Amino acid sequence: MTVTAPQGFRAAGITAGLKASGNPDLALVVNDGPEFSAAAVFTSNRVVGAPVMWSRQAVKDGAARAVVLNSGGANVCTGPGGFQDAHATAEKVADELGIGAIDVLVASTGLIGVRLAADKLLAGVPVAVGALAADDAAGTAAATAIMTTDTVAKTAVRTVETPSGTFTVGGMAKGAGMLAPALATMLCVVTTDAVVPAADADAALRAATRVTFDRVDSDGAMSTSDTVVLMASGASGVTPDLAALTEAVTEICADLARQLIADAEGASHDIAITVTNATTEDAALAVARAVSRSNLVKAAVFGNDPNWGRILSQVGTVPEDVAPFDPAELDVSVNGVMVCQAGGAHEDPEKVDMAASRDVTFTIDLHAGDAEITLWTNDLTHDYVHENSAYSS
Amino acid sequence: MTVTAPQGFRAAGITAGLKASGNPDLALVVNDGPEFSAAAVFTSNRVVGAPVMWSRQAVKDGAARAVVLNSGGANVCTGPGGFQDAHATAEKVADELGIGAIDVLVASTGLIGVRLAADKLLAGVPVAVGALAADDAAGTAAATAIMTTDTVAKTAVRTVETPSGTFTVGGMAKGAGMLAPALATMLCVVTTDAVVPAADADAALRAATRVTFDRVDSDGAMSTSDTVVLMASGASGVTPDLAALTEAVTEICADLARQLIADAEGASHDIAITVTNATTEDAALAVARAVSRSNLVKAAVFGNDPNWGRILSQVGTVPEDVAPFDPAELDVSVNGVMVCQAGGAHEDPEKVDMAASRDVTFTIDLHAGDAEITLWTNDLTHDYVHENSAYSS
Known part of the structure; x- marks a missing residue:
């Protein structure tokens, strides 16, 4: 179970042809609502990829309806053309879903300094939209499509009982063992069907990453692309207090962080x-x-x-x-x-x-x-x- | 040519039996004057070896007549007993040379956390004193006795013409490629026959290390024992200005620093x-x-x-x-x-x-x-x- 475990989310993972290996390389996670609260935490590196530049702006209003993620190219140090590629990707996803591009976050991972094959990426978007589903298989496909040197897909789910009902948090992540790898960038999407004001989403995500991903340091190298996104659909109708939400999001992040370490590049301990x-x-x-x-x-x-x-x-x-x-x-x-x-x-x-x-x-x-x-x-x-x-x- | 190139210095390198390999492991550099100006720069690590604790105090008066250096044990994290070992070594050298222990600096390199075989070390001191000589062979023997994972002995000499005459600077160093290795500690002794007030020795040495050893960073690991000593005998009778002295000392340190990098553990570039x-x-x-x-x-x-x-x-x-x-x-x-x-x-x-x-x-x-x-x-x-x-x- 993964990002599709909470109500209100669909996901897809497909092969757009960005990777020479022919492995899946394009993932999409869509929040169908009824609410669209979102928060994100990004790398603190001063050299950042075009997707980070785009997504930082796009999430500022505290809302997002979709995250599109690709492996096979980080789109970092690619100049104005690279930023246009990231923007065009968001626009394409928005067109296909009938939403605004400003509600689409973009995340990319792979080699720095090389332009993406934008034609393949854009052609893949309708395929990914067509493959969207709310089942486990779709969530797993998304988690698989963001892998680079990862040897296993990384997912986590928690269901939390509260006095007013039950809500669920799901997550997926990639990264070969480091919080902040220069190439094997960490990307993470966390979803929940709880009712969460945008400010609470931001507070819970920052509190969670501070004690989880920020406490994994495999090789001290800080990525140009690290992105952790939280989206809340409100589909459960349950409104947890901030403490309960933070605890659940922290558990998901801690679980995924441990999975990153366990799959670290070349590590034996x-x-x-x-x-x-x-x-x-x-x-x-x-x-x-x-x-x-x-x-x-x-x-x-x-x-x-x-x-x-x-x-x-x-x-x-x-x-x-x-x-x-x-x-x-x-x-x-x-x-x-x-x-x-x-x-x-x-x-x-x-x-x-x-x-x-x-x-x-x-x-x-x-x-x-x-x-x-x-x-x-x-x-x-x-x-x-x-x-x-x-x-x- | 090495630390014995300047007038007024003798050196020795012998086997005291501290190393399991049976290689030379005890070096002694003696300043026979007529002057005894000295300065030293030490690691900035808060965990420091007993020899650093001793030598920091011993050099505070701006004078030193001898430096005794051993490989085969760093004498770090060895408690009060380890400090007594360092002190006893200085006392033994002082006794043998007929000088005060406060004029003897001590430097050690090897494994952390293990007491030295103090009996072997102390028994080696009279042997080293007996071997003291002012020739090239003695200087090379000293440079060889401080090697650990180094594959070659590292020495350097410069002769400087000034309007008032010629002075010479010599040096030896050990360290397998790093400024600040945790185990393959950097030790360096620089000698000169120039007439140098203690304050100038300190100023020249600090200026030289700042742009040489401080700009070598093989693996980011800061040693507990790094020690760089400058001793001036005044035997040439030449008093260079501070700029000329600093330039010569910097050249020696830069030369030795490059030799450290060239012999870095396992490096191919x-x-x-x-x-x-x-x-x-x-x-x-x-x-x-x-x-x-x-x-x-x-x-x-x-x-x-x-x-x-x-x-x-x-x-x-x-x-x-x-x-x-x-x-x-x-x-x-x-x-x-x-x-x-x-x-x-x-x-x-x-x-x-x-x-x-x-x-x-x-x-x-x-x-x-x-x-x-x-x-x-x-x-x-x-x-x-x-x-x-x-x-x-």
């Missing part, structure tokens, strides 16, 4: 970095992010080596005004074994078994406050180097 | 990232550093792929208040071929030949000002992953 007893959440996040971006730490995990010295040296790179702590008080546990206590060696690293499972946990205790966060990353492997040295050549 | 027409040097450096830390960019270079989209997406991650520029005006050249002009595709990437040479150049024109810098990094290779996943296991 998922690493959950938990930082405890920080002065603030931001301090904890800064420490976790410093560790997650160390190639030396990540290569050590690939080698099943609980190398706490590399972890500590990354923790030490965080400026004191960002994360106050005393280096002489740091504890580090790997898979639950406290290999470093008070800044020095403690339990024998030989006690840590990293080969047994894909999952690895680091727990870093700063002994400075009571804030805690968890950030997800992956190890650095030969396959990562191989995939990313061969991608466009 | 050296990448010179030049950022031009930035508003300030700091803005240019921020852009270059963002590019140098992208695994996607570095893996593309390993694949001989001039992937300018990955470069542009990294440039776009730099906040506008750090580096003002218009993304629509960015030009990118790889090996002199302008593959991206005004933020879009330009020359055919097929025209770029990256396979022909180890050296690769990126030129990123921000069209925002007139500041320019060059930062050095390496590609990301299978060998890097292999070396760093197998290091301690």
